[in-house]
Amino acid sequence: MIEYILCFALFCIGLYCILRKRNIIKIVVGLGIIEYAVNLFFVLIGYRTHGRAPILAKDQVISNMVDPIPQALVLTSIVIGLGVTALIVAIAIRIYEKYGTFDITKIRRLKG
Amino acid sequence: MELQLLLLFMLSAAVVAVEVEDLLSSVIAVGAVGLGLSLAFLILKAPDLAITQLVVEILCLIILIRATINKDLPLIKDGRWFFNTTSTLLFIALFLIFSYFALKELPPFGSPIMRVAKEYIEQGLKKTGAANIVAAIILDFRGYDTLGEATILFTAVMGVLAIIRRVGRINER
Amino acid sequence: MKGEKEKGMTLIVKTVTRLTVGLILLYGIYIVLHGHLTPGGGFAGGVIIALSFIQLMLAFGKEMALKKLSQLAASVLESLGAIMFLSIAVLGFMGGYFFFNFFLQKGKPFDLFSAGIIPLCNIAISLKVGAGLFAIFVALTLFKESEKE
Numbered sequence: 001m002i003e004y005i006l007c008f009a010l011f012c013i014g015l016y017c018i019l020r021k022r023n024i025i026k027i028v029v030g031l032g033i034i035e036y037a038v039n040l041f042f043v044l045i046g047y048r049t050h051g052r053a054p055i056l057a058k059d060q061v062i063s064n065m066v067d068p069i070p071q072a073l074v075l076t077s078i079v080i081g082l083g084v085t086a087l088i089v090a091i092a093i094r095i096y097e098k099y100g101t102f103d104i105t106k107i108r109r110l111k112g
Numbered sequence: 113m114e115l116q117l118l119l120l121f122m123l124s125a126a127v128v129a130v131e132v133e134d135l136l137s138s139v140i141a142v143g144a145v146g147l148g149l150s151l152a153f154l155i156l157k158a159p160d161l162a163i164t165q166l167v168v169e170i171l172c173l174i175i176l177i178r179a180t181i182n183k184d185l186p187l188i189k190d191g192r193w194f195f196n197t198t199s200t201l202l203f204i205a206l207f208l209i210f211s212y213f214a215l216k217e218l219p220p221f222g223s224p225i226m227r228v229a230k231e232y233i234e235q236g237l238k239k240t241g242a243a244n245i246v247a248a249i250i251l252d253f254r255g256y257d258t259l260g261e262a263t264i265l266f267t268a269v270m271g272v273l274a275i276i277r278r279v280g281r282i283n284e285r
Numbered sequence: 286m287k288g289e290k291e292k293g294m295t296l297i298v299k300t301v302t303r304l305t306v307g308l309i310l311l312y313g314i315y316i317v318l319h320g321h322l323t324p325g326g327g328f329a330g331g332v333i334i335a336l337s338f339i340q341l342m343l344a345f346g347k348e349m350a351l352k353k354l355s356q357l358a359a360s361v362l363e364s365l366g367a368i369m370f371l372s373i374a375v376l377g378f379m380g381g382y383f384f385f386n387f388f389l390q391k392g393k394p395f396d397l398f399s400a401g402i403i404p405l406c407n408i409a410i411s412l413k414v415g416a417g418l419f420a421i422f423v424a425l426t427l428f429k430e431s432e433k434e
Contacts, residue, residue: 004215006119010126012204017130019200025135025180029142032172033126036149039165043156046229049222053157054245055324056237058395065233065245067224071158072249076261078161079328079414082168083268086421089179090272093428159324163316167332171418174339179425241399242321250326251406258406259374262413266367269417276424 003044011037024092024102028085035081039074046070115155122148135180143173160246293346302344309337313415320407322395327407331414338419347426359420366413373402373409 014037017030046067054068092102099107122145129141146169153162219225232249242248250258293299316323317330342350398404 001215001221003115003119003221004218005212006116006123008208008211008215010119010123012208013123013126013130015207016200016204020197021130023135025176026130026138028176029129029138032142033129033145036122036145040149040152043153043158043161044221045218046224047156047222048224048226051157053159053324054233055159056243056245066157067226067229068232068245068249069229071161071246072254073257074158074161075164075246075250075326075328076258078164078168079332080261080264080268082172082418083265085172086175086425087268087271087275089175090275090425093179093425094275160326160329163325164329164332167329167336171332171336171339174343175422175425178422240403241401242403243395244321244324244326246324247321247326247403247407251403252401255374255406258410259370262367262370262410265414265417266363269363269421272421273424276428 004041007037007041007044010040022103022105024095024104027104028088028092031088032081032085035077039077039081042070042074042077115152118148118152118155122152136177139173139176139180142176143169146172160244293349294344298344302340306337306341309340310334313337313411317407317411318404319397321399321403322397327410328414330407331411332418334411334415335418335422338415339422342422342426347423351423354419356420356423359416359423362416363413363420366409366411366416369409370406370413373405 011034014030014033017033018027021027021030046069048064048066051064051066052062054065054071056062095107096102101107125141125144125148129138129145132138132141146165150162150165150169153159153165232253233245236245236248237243240248240252242252313330313333313336315330316325316333317327320326320330338350338354341353
């Protein structure tokens with residue numbers, strides 16, 4: 001139970017960073033922290049105490065494996081998170097080239 | 113026990129990443145959170161995920177440092193920040209209280225309900241012939257989701273190449 | 286007065302890169318090919334292959350890395366990987382339903398050439414992920430270098 005609470009606390013730290021900071025790169029850092037917390041929560045749900053990794057061995061009969069389905073879902077989610085981060089960094093570079101600053105409050109005021 | 117200590121380390125690294133002013137230091141602190149997550153995946157008996165998270169974290173760090181190394185900008189505090197900060201913290205406290213009530217409905221930590229996974233584990237080797245059950249799930253039992261993921265990666269690469277391209281711009285500087 | 290401009294990094298980094306970049310590429314290919322026996326799979330192996338090319342670009346400058354794998358070749362390889370994965374899926378229609386495995390047998394378990402179409406799918410995904418991530422990195426750094434002038 002306490003692991004779930006710590007995972008949600010990590011999510012809330014990332015949420016605070018997205019809501020309160022003014023620099024675009026800090027917002028990207030907050031987005032990365034939120035994504036780590038969500039992936040960790042998925043894998044925490046499927047853990048079995050004293051379980052074994054979901055890989056079969058040649059001459060053993062394994063009867064207590066951890067849940068492999070959340071691991072299959074998180075595997076693609078990690079690579080998708082990398083693609084999203086690269087896209088946001090490309091947009092941030094373009095914004096810097098056009099406006100000359102990374103501050104999000106100044107970007108709203110300069111029109112055209 | 114080790115899992116809780118590792119989660120505390122990740123929490124403190126995240127607090128450092130959010131609060132420090134220099135951009136390069138906060139990117140390095142996010143790298144520490146990612147490496148701690150890779151160790152947590154290893155403790156939770158998921159070796160596929162540990163390998164993937166480690167190399168994806170390295171690539172993410174390279175992209176972030178490479179894109180921001182010349183543009184170090186400190187943060188600025190404007191007026192009216194007291195009201196904004198307290199309302200954000202109030203909202204986050206409300207969110208945590210409601211999530212505690214929701215978390216009590218989950219099965220306790222360490223004993224999952226494995227109704228579909230029991231069938232995949234027992235029939236995995238016989239139906240697909242693969243020893244790695246996670247690979248058998250993402251490519252044989254649930255191949256459709258992998259097709260969707262390949263499409264998302266393709267779209268992300270197209271998006272980056274379309275944003276960065278300078279077509280039809282005359283350099284008059 | 287402009288001195289000679291050294292491309293890339295110092296001599297120590299260049300020497301170590303010459304020794305290790307081939308090993309990193311080989312390790313990535315090993316993780317892709319044994320994806321159905323040991324942990325790993327197509328995604329992790331594809332990212333490791335992209336990392337080996339990125340190390341070549343960081344240590345030697347961008348002309349040398351683009352000689353090994355130009356930007357056009359990276360785009361073609363990525364599309365080729367996506368088309369290969371899609372055609373393996375659509376060919377299953379001839380046997381019954383989507384992703385059906387009818388032309389490769391399952392083989393003995395724990396063997397390298399077993400498990401039907403899973404190794405082919407791993408190779409297709411690794412080509413797509415590796416070439417796509419290398420194309421993203423080349424686009425981001427080329428933009429930065431042309432903006433600095």
